[in-house]
Every structure is written in structure tokens, then in C-alpha cells.
Amino acid sequence: MKLFTKHTDYAIRALLELAGSKDEFLSARQIAKQQRIPYQFLRQILQGLIKNKLVISKEGSGGGFRIDKDPDLMSIVDIIVIFQGNIQLSDCMFRKKLCANRSNCVLRKQINRIEKLVNEEFKSVTIGSLLKDLKKQRRRF
Amino acid sequence: MKLFTKHTDYAIRALLELAGSKDEFLSARQIAKQQRIPYQFLRQILQGLIKNKLVISKEGSGGGFRIDKDPDLMSIVDIIVIFQGNIQLSDCMFRKKLCANRSNCVLRKQINRIEKLVNEEFKSVTIGSLLKDLKKQRRRF
DNA sequence: TATAACTGATACTATAATAGTAGCAGTTAA
DNA sequence: TTAACTGCTACTATTATAGTATCAGTTATA
Numbered sequence: 001m002k003l004f005t006k007h008t009d010y011a012i013r014a015l016l017e018l019a020g021s022k023d024e025f026l027s028a029r030q031i032a033k034q035q036r037i038p039y040q041f042l043r044q045i046l047q048g049l050i051k052n053k054l055v056i057s058k059e060g061s062g063g064g065f066r067i068d069k070d071p072d073l074m075s076i077v078d079i080i081v082i083f084q085g086n087i088q089l090s091d092c093m094f095r096k097k098l099c100a101n102r103s104n105c106v107l108r109k110q111i112n113r114i115e116k117l118v119n120e121e122f123k124s125v126t127i128g129s130l131l132k133d134l135k136k137q138r139r140r141f
Numbered sequence: 142m143k144l145f146t147k148h149t150d151y152a153i154r155a156l157l158e159l160a161g162s163k164d165e166f167l168s169a170r171q172i173a174k175q176q177r178i179p180y181q182f183l184r185q186i187l188q189g190l191i192k193n194k195l196v197i198s199k200e201g202s203g204g205g206f207r208i209d210k211d212p213d214l215m216s217i218v219d220i221i222v223i224f225q226g227n228i229q230l231s232d233c234m235f236r237k238k239l240c241a242n243r244s245n246c247v248l249r250k251q252i253n254r255i256e257k258l259v260n261e262e263f264k265s266v267t268i269g270s271l272l273k274d275l276k277k278q279r280r281r282f
Numbered sequence: 283t284a285t286a287a288c289t290g291a292t293a294c295t296a297t298a299a300t301a302g303t304a305g306c307a308g309t310t311a312a
Numbered sequence: 313t314t315a316a317c318t319g320c321t322a323c324t325a326t327t328a329t330a331g332t333a334t335c336a337g338t339t340a341t342a
Contacts, residue, residue: 003144004252005328005329005330006329006330006331007329007330009248012248013248016248027287027288027289028288028289029287029288038330038331038332039332040331040332040333041330041331041332043289043290044331046289047289047290047291050289050290057288057289057290058288058289058338058339059288059289059290059337059338059339060287060288060289060337060338060339060340061285061286061287061288061338061339061340061341062287062288062339062340062341063287063288063289063338063339063340064288064289065289076251105278106271106274106275106278107150107153107154107157107271109274110217110266110271110274111145113262114259114262114263114266117258117259117262118255118258118259121254121255121258122255125251125255130247130248130251133247133250133251134247137246137247146299146300146301147300147301147302148300148301168316168317168318169317169318170316170317179301179302179303180303181302181303181304182301182302182303184318184319185302187318188318188319188320191318191319198317198318198319199309199310199317199318200308200309200310200317200318200319201308201309201310201311201316201317201318202309202310202311202312202314202315202316202317203310203311203312203316203317204309204310204311204316204317204318205317205318206318
């Protein structure tokens with residue numbers, strides 16, 4: 001069972017890279033090389049981040065991408081939602097009418113509880129907090 | 142994003158049905174009808190539950206399935222693991238050597254933390270506890 | 283002003299996972 | 313003997329995942 005797709009994984013790593021050099025524009029090529037992300041795949045992901053206004057881009061030579069939101073307000077949930085949709089552990093909500101029997105509902109109740117928990121936990125992890133961890137770690141080595 | 146597949150969903154519902162009539166053998170046909178699960182699909186799922194010793198079967202006419210483990214010791218995690226493998230939010234563990242850079246590792250640390258949390262939460266939800274919820278609910282209506 | 287280094291957008295492909303369906307062989311109660 | 317079962321396995325359709333490839337347009341700069 002996996003909760004993170006490559007889209008999300010790479011997006012987070014790209015955002016960490018961009019958050020680390022806040023005011024410069026980094027090209028997709030540079031990020032791809034640094035983070036070892038397949039170049040064309042990364043470009044798709046960056047387009048997704050642009051559409052959702054987490055980064056801005058500059059076209060042409062010397063162009064690239066720059067972060068466009070406070071990294072402390074950029075949570076992992078936001079990124080998951082962009083690439084994987086809402087966190088919902090079960091899809092029952094979409095077919096309520098088909099869920100005729102109760103056994104399903106007591107299960108859903110529990111699932112919803114855990115779902116909320118996961119959401120809150122992921123909300124508390126932001127690009128900003130990850131970057132802080134990263135810097136701490138670097139100081140130690 | 143989904144955490145439960147149909148396999149898991151149906152397996153839990155089938156186990157609730159079986160736990161509800163502990164000492165009788167219920168046929169796949171009966172369970173399928175009660176819980177509105179596609180018959181052949183359910184049979185595959187029941188085979189999975191047999192292999193993992195959650196239920197036993199009796200062949201031939203009048204045969205079927207019976208629960209073979211204390212429902213209170215049968216957690217949702219057990220069932221998820223059977224049909225979806227271990228709960229691991231990211232698959233990085235399988236390619237540690239490829240994860241050259243640290244940004245990935247700080248992310249993994251957080252993911253592992255949340256992973257443990259999810260695991261514990263799902264462990265606390267058992268077929269037994271769900272059945273209790275179900276009976277409570279029935280008394281109220 | 284040509285060109286190299288970029289982004290924007292979109293179409294394409296390969297593989298795996300998910301959600302089933304179908305059918306044959308063997309077992310057992312009545 | 314036969315109907316109702318399970319055991320086992322092969323098959324299919326759809327969707328998600330993880331990329332690749334390419335063309336059009338933009339911009340710094342030599």
C-alpha cells in the first residue's frame with residue numbers, strides 16, 4: 001500500500017530545492033539534476049505547481065521557477081491533493097445510496113476518524129518545516 | 142487518493158457477516174447476497190482469508206465459511222496487509238541506495254512517523270470492535 | 283539578429299494495479 | 313445421483329502510474 005505517488009514525492013523535493021534558493025529562478029534542468037528526477041516528468045509536475053500557484057515561472061534563457069508562497073504555509077496535504085486528489089481512505093462517500101447495509105457504515109465511521117487524523121498530521125508537515133529539518137541535519141554533518 | 146481497495150473493503154464486510162454468525166457456516170453465495178459483493182470476486186477474497194487463517198471452510202453441499210480467530214484480535218491492519226501489502230506511505234525503503242540526497246530523508250522521517258500512527262490506529266480497529274459498534278447501532282433503531 | 287536555454291502545452295507509451303468474470307475439478311449432504 | 317458447495321486458476325477490462333517526446337513560443341546574450 002502506498003500513499004505517495006512519484007508526482008507527490010518529486011513535487012516535494014522540487015519545492016524543497018526551490019525553497020532553499022528563494023529568490024533565484026532555478027531551471028527544471030537544474031532541479032532535475034540536483035534531485036535526480038526525470039526531466040520531462042519534472043516539467044509536468046512543475047506545470048501542476050504553477051496551476052496551483054505554489055510557484056511562478058520565467059520563460060526564456062535564464063528562466064526557470066521560483067517559489068511563490070510562504071513555505072511554512074505550504075503543507076504536504078496541499079501537494080498530495082494537487083496530484084492525487086483528496087485524502088479519502090475509502091470511496092464510499094461517492095456511492096452512499098449503494099451502501100445499503102449498516103456494517104459498511106460503522107466501518108466508514110472509523111475510517112473517517114483515521115482519515116481526519118492523517119489529514120491533520122500531513123497538514124502539520126510543511127515545506128518550511130522540512131527545510132528547517134534539512135538545515136539542522138546539515139549542520140550536524 | 143485511496144487507502145482501501147475493494148478487496149479489503151469486501152473482506153471486512155464478509156468477516157463482519159461471519160463474525161455475526163459465529164458457529165454456522167455461511168456460503169459465499171449467502172455472504173455475497175447479504176453484503177452485495179460480486180460472487181466470484183468474493184470467492185477469491187475468501188480464499189485469501191483462508192490462506193491467512195482468518196476463516197476455515199467446509200466443502201460440499203451445506204458447506205461454506207466460518208470465522209477461525211477471535212474477532213477482537215482481528216484488526217483491520219491484518220486484512221489490509223493480506224490484500225494490499227504492508228502500510229508504507231512511500232516506497233523509498235526499497236531503494237535506499239538511490240536516495241542520495243538528504244531532502245528525501247527528512248521527508249521520509251516525517252512519513253515514517255505518520256505511517257506508524259496510521260498503523261496503530263488501524264490496529265485498534267478490529268472486526269470485534271466493529272461488530273460491537275454495529276450491534277449498538279441496531280439497538281438504537 | 284541568430285541562437286541557445288528556457289517554459290507551455292499536449293500527445294504518446296509501457297507497466298502495474300484494480301476490479302472483476304468464467305469455468306473446471308473435486309467434495310458432500312440429502 | 314445430483315445440487316450446492318469449495319479449490320484453483322486463467323482470463324479480461326479499466327484505470328492509475330510513471331514516464332517520454334515533440335512542437336511552439338520566449339528571452340538573454342554574444
